[in-house]
Amino acid sequence: LAHNLKHDEL
C-alpha cells in the first residue's frame, strides 16, 4: 500500500 501512495503522489 505504501508503494501505491508513493507513485500516486508527486
Added chain:
Amino acid sequence: MNPFRILGDLSHLASILVLIFNIKSTNTIEGISIKTQVLYVLVFLTRYLDLFSFRLVSFYNTIMKLFFISSSIYVVVLLQRSKTTQAVAYKTMLLTDTFKVQYILLGTLIAAFVINHKFTFVEIAWSFSVWLESVAILPQLFMLSKSGKSKSLTVHYIFALGLYRTLYIPNWIWRYHTEGVIDKIALAAGIIQTLVYSDFFYLYYKKVIKRSALNLP
C-alpha cells in the same frame, strides 16, 4: 484527492511558473541559485522512475510528473544560457552561490541507503529523491541570506515551493484517516523540509504579509 493535496500540487506548479515567468519577463537571473535548480532536476529524475514502468497511475499524475521533470531541466537551461547573454549576472550568481552541495548529496545518499522501503535501485533512488528534496532549497536560502536583499518574485517562488510540501503533511494525515495508508519516509522528510523552510516562512510573514497589510487603506 483531498483539498490539501490539490492545493499543495497547485502551489508547487505555481512556484515553478513564477520562477520561469520571473526569468523570462525580467530577463535576469539575479538571486537564483543554479545549485538548487540542478538538485531539483536530480530530485525529479530519481523520483519519477516509475514513468518507465508504463503502469500509469492517472492522466493527471503522468502530466504533472512530466511537467516537473521538463520544467526543472528548462530552468537549468535558461540559467546556463545566461552564461553568454548575461555574463556579469552569471558570474555574480556563481560567486554568491557558494553552498557546499557535496555534503547534501553525500548525506542524502547515505540516508537513502540506510532508510528505504526495499534495497533495490528504484526504491533507493526514490528514497534519495525524497531526502534530497527536503534539503535542496538550502543553497537558495543560503544565497538569499548572504545577499540580504532579494527580488520579491524570487521570494514568492521560495514561499510557494515551501508551502507545497507543508500542505502535503495534512494531506498525509487525511489519507491515513480515510485510506489507512501512510509513507513514513515521505512524512519524516516532509517534516524536515517544512522545518528547513520555517525560518524563511517567518521572515516572509514579517516582511511580505505584514508589509502588504500595512499598505491597506
